[in-house]
Amino acid sequence: xxxSNTSYASLTSIEAITAxxxxxxxxxxxxxxxxxxxxxxxxxxxxxxxxxxxxxxDLAASMARFLDVPLNRLQxxxxxxxxxxxxxxxxxxxxxxxxxxxxxxxxxxxxxxGLDAAFQKLTSFEDLFFSETFLEPRPLLTAMQQDQGSVLLxxxxxxxxxxxxxxxxxxxxxxxxxxxxxxxxxxxxxxLVILTSNNIRELGDALKRRCLHLHIDFPEPAxxxxxxxxxxxxxxxxxxxxxVAFVQGVRELDIRKRPSISETVDWARTLLLMHANDLDxxxxxxxxxxxxxxxxxIQGVDREIAGVVRESxxxxxxxx
Amino acid sequence: MAEQVLTDFIRALRSAxxxxxxxxxIDAARAVSVIGYDDRQQLADTLRCVxxxxxxxxxxxxxxxxxxxxxxxxxxxxxQNQAQTDDESNGQSADDLLDLIESGDETxxxxxxxxxxxxxxxxxxxFSTQISYYTQQMMKVLGLERLESNMMDAFRERTPAGEGxxxxxxxxxxxxxxxxxxxxxxxxxxxxxxATELFREEILSDKRITQLDRRDLAxxxxxxxxxxxxxxxxxxxxxxxRNRGKLDVRKTLRANAGLDGVPFDLKWKQTRKDxxxxxxxxxxxxxxxxxxxxxxxxxxxLNDVIDDxxxxxxxxxxxxxxxxxxxxxxxxxxxxxxxxVGMSSTDYGQSLSDLQTDHWNxxxxxxTLIVLGDGRxxxxxxxxxxxxxxxxxxxxxxxxxxxxxxxxGTGDSEMLRYQPHCGRLVxxxxxxxxxxxxxxxxxxxx
Numbered sequence: 001x002x003x004s005n006t007s008y009a010s011l012t013s014i015e016a017i018t019a020x021x022x023x024x025x026x027x028x029x030x031x032x033x034x035x036x037x038x039x040x041x042x043x044x045x046x047x048x049x050x051x052x053x054x055x056x057x058d059l060a061a062s063m064a065r066f067l068d069v070p071l072n073r074l075q076x077x078x079x080x081x082x083x084x085x086x087x088x089x090x091x092x093x094x095x096x097x098x099x100x101x102x103x104x105x106x107x108x109x110x111x112x113x114g115l116d117a118a119f120q121k122l123t124s125f126e127d128l129f130f131s132e133t134f135l136e137p138r139p140l141l142t143a144m145q146q147d148q149g150s151v152l153l154x155x156x157x158x159x160x161x162x163x164x165x166x167x168x169x170x171x172x173x174x175x176x177x178x179x180x181x182x183x184x185x186x187x188x189x190x191x192l193v194i195l196t197s198n199n200i201r202e203l204g205d206a207l208k209r210r211c212l213h214l215h216i217d218f219p220e221p222a223x224x225x226x227x228x229x230x231x232x233x234x235x236x237x238x239x240x241x242x243x244v245a246f247v248q249g250v251r252e253l254d255i256r257k258r259p260s261i262s263e264t265v266d267w268a269r270t271l272l273l274m275h276a277n278d279l280d281x282x283x284x285x286x287x288x289x290x291x292x293x294x295x296x297x298i299q300g301v302d303r304e305i306a307g308v309v310r311e312s313x314x315x316x317x318x319x320x
Numbered sequence: 321m322a323e324q325v326l327t328d329f330i331r332a333l334r335s336a337x338x339x340x341x342x343x344x345x346i347d348a349a350r351a352v353s354v355i356g357y358d359d360r361q362q363l364a365d366t367l368r369c370v371x372x373x374x375x376x377x378x379x380x381x382x383x384x385x386x387x388x389x390x391x392x393x394x395x396x397x398x399x400q401n402q403a404q405t406d407d408e409s410n411g412q413s414a415d416d417l418l419d420l421i422e423s424g425d426e427t428x429x430x431x432x433x434x435x436x437x438x439x440x441x442x443x444x445x446x447f448s449t450q451i452s453y454y455t456q457q458m459m460k461v462l463g464l465e466r467l468e469s470n471m472m473d474a475f476r477e478r479t480p481a482g483e484g485x486x487x488x489x490x491x492x493x494x495x496x497x498x499x500x501x502x503x504x505x506x507x508x509x510x511x512x513x514x515a516t517e518l519f520r521e522e523i524l525s526d527k528r529i530t531q532l533d534r535r536d537l538a539x540x541x542x543x544x545x546x547x548x549x550x551x552x553x554x555x556x557x558x559x560x561x562r563n564r565g566k567l568d569v570r571k572t573l574r575a576n577a578g579l580d581g582v583p584f585d586l587k588w589k590q591t592r593k594d595x596x597x598x599x600x601x602x603x604x605x606x607x608x609x610x611x612x613x614x615x616x617x618x619x620x621x622l623n624d625v626i627d628d629x630x631x632x633x634x635x636x637x638x639x640x641x642x643x644x645x646x647x648x649x650x651x652x653x654x655x656x657x658x659x660x661v662g663m664s665s666t667d668y669g670q671s672l673s674d675l676q677t678d679h680w681n682x683x684x685x686x687x688t689l690i691v692l693g694d695g696r697x698x699x700x701x702x703x704x705x706x707x708x709x710x711x712x713x714x715x716x717x718x719x720x721x722x723x724x725x726x727x728x729g730t731g732d733s734e735m736l737r738y739q740p741h742c743g744r745l746v747x748x749x750x751x752x753x754x755x756x757x758x759x760x761x762x763x764x765x766x
Binding site for chain 2: 202209214
């Protein structure tokens with residue numbers, strides 16, 4: 001089950017995964033690490049759901065960095081087909097080769113007497129025209145071809161069509177792809193597959209059944225602080241506590257798009273640039289557009305700023 | 321034994337409407353064998369990861385996990401438990417139990433309870449009315465008879481010591497009974513509560529809408545939501561294109577320009593599927609109103625799939641009620657519609673002519689026209705001619721009639737005159753009927 005001779009060797013325990021992800025700047029939780037550990041041991045893909053901007057995609061990228069393997073990313077969209085996802089057959093190149101080789105054909109067939117002999121000779125070259133030379137690998141096939149394993153990220157699977165979802169089943173359950181012109185290609189080392197979904201549409205049961213499920217929600221204050229600290233090391237502890245408390249407060253409000261972790265990080269950078277040591281209403285009002293992306297949200301929060309700022313300046317309850 | 325714990329848990333999940341396939345059960349067993357039972361939090365994370373597939377299911381999972389494994393917590397490691405079950409038969413358990421109660425060793429007692437529960441198969445419990453039965457069964461397994469005969473013997477001694485002993489035993493029996501009952505109740509919460517709910521919903525969705533009790537209405541809302549979700553999942557993927565089988569010459573040439581115009585890569589003419597467009601005309605007078613309520617509730621719960629709905633309500637005159645239903649909370653809005661529009665005497669002819677004069681342009685060739693009514697027009701002119709024209713303008717015409725076919729054409733019912741012009745005339749009595757009809761309508765758009 002476990003391939004100890006590959007890059008996955010470092011996935012020995014849940015703690016090791018948490019530590020490893022931490023070393024590349026991804027602050028994991030027990031739940032996330034458990035999911036990765038299971039995915040590796042059961043050889044199953046992980047389907048990650050959750051609101052936008054909680055680090056679903058980043059988890060895949062961090063895993064690739066941590067394991068030091070290539071990341072193959074497939075961004076899904078409506079109308080995505082196998083030609084873009086799996087492989088493309090290079091008809092043009094094949095045609096060109098055939099044209100060029102036509103002249104050589106005479107030489108090859110030289111000495112063959114009779115139609116039968118010529119046919120025999122030609123047959124021995126047939127594989128030349130249906131070989132991997134004419135195969136343009138796309139992310140899925142690339143992931144299968146990695147010798148040292150890889151992380152395969154299938155991003156926003158919910159945006160793809162139903163047919164494509166069905167197409168993925170073979171890849172996800174058996175780690176193999178079937179190319180009609182060549183045959184079935186098995187993965188040398190099964191990639192670690194991570195799918196993300198924003199729940200735009202309900203995914204099919206068949207796909208759900210093949211995956212482990214991980215739901216990542218907005219982080220706890222402590223974890224969000226750890227994340228910001230990892231990304232913006234220069235920010236002072238006081239400001240960090242206050243700004244995270246503020247963001248957490250804003251998420252409680254009734255707004256269209258709640259600020260994501262990446263926006264918290266951006267905001268921390270902004271405040272740092274403005275040499276802020278403490279949150280104050282004026283500063284928050286001036287930089288609110290970094291945190292909120294909808295005009296109506298900004299206006300809605302604007303009225304509440306005083307209250308939320310006051311709340312976030314209070315000393316942190318122990319482990320609250 | 322360890323597998324037993326897991327399969328029982330999966331059974332509890334299934335009874336709470338979390339779909340767990342056999343494959344997932346196997347995955348869960350494999351996952352647990354990797355993780356182990358030692359760390360409770362880790363076990364919860366693991367099982368959630370493998371078994372729960374949606375936020376709703378995660379909530380159910382966490383609730384059941386708490387319930388189920390808090391009960392398991394007091395039991396000793398599975399192997400030890402197994403050994404005990406093996407070398408003890410129920411025959412001698414009465415004395416054991418007496419000793420147990422007297423010794424007051426909580427761990428021992430809960431082990432005995434757990435074992436008795438398994439023997440009485442309390443995991444099969446489905447309804448709250450079965451709690452007493454299963455409690456009795458558990459008491460039997462625990463050795464109630466032996467205990468009672470001991471008690472009687474003590475009484476017969478007719479000595480103060482004997483009576484004292486008998487009273488002790490009565491106390492012990494009471495204590496045992498309460499414990500057993502508690503145990504069964506917990507089993508019911510774990511295995512039965514979800515199943516009962518499902519069973520009730522199943523019954524209700526098959527019950528005639530006109531005969532529903534007021535107290536069922538709240539539950540109906542949940543059922544309708546579930547139906548809507550089911551339909552939405554089934555029909556939400558309609559944007560994909562359908563192959564019409566005709567070669568698109570222009571696209572093919574363009575795609576193959578790089579290949580010297582040799583058409584390797586063929587492009588076919590494709591067409592986008594129509595999005596469903598419904599025009600619902602509802603008779604909201606008296607008897608039909610209740611059916612209309614649930615049909616509209618179902619239709620409006622489906623706004624992910626059907627975004628183009630025009631709803632009209634009538635009794636005497638026709639009125640567009642789409643805006644009211646879309647902008648306000650459903651139930652009060654619907655009540656108001658029934659109370660305002662539904663008060664005059666029913667006139668199908670006038671209402672159809674209102675539709676023709678004021679709203680004729682909502683009917684086009686991708687519209688499905690759904691009429692909900694009993695066709696009882698108080699002997700007025702039914703204006704079948706307008707209905708026929710409407711039917712010919714639209715993609716499809718359905719008439720949903722809450723009256724059974726045997727009543728069509730009796731008294732002032734004009735159903736038989738409308739019938740030839742309906743694409744389909746269905747008798748709808750239950751929620752399930754409504755779901756089936758809507759499923760059919762949506763399927764015609766894919």
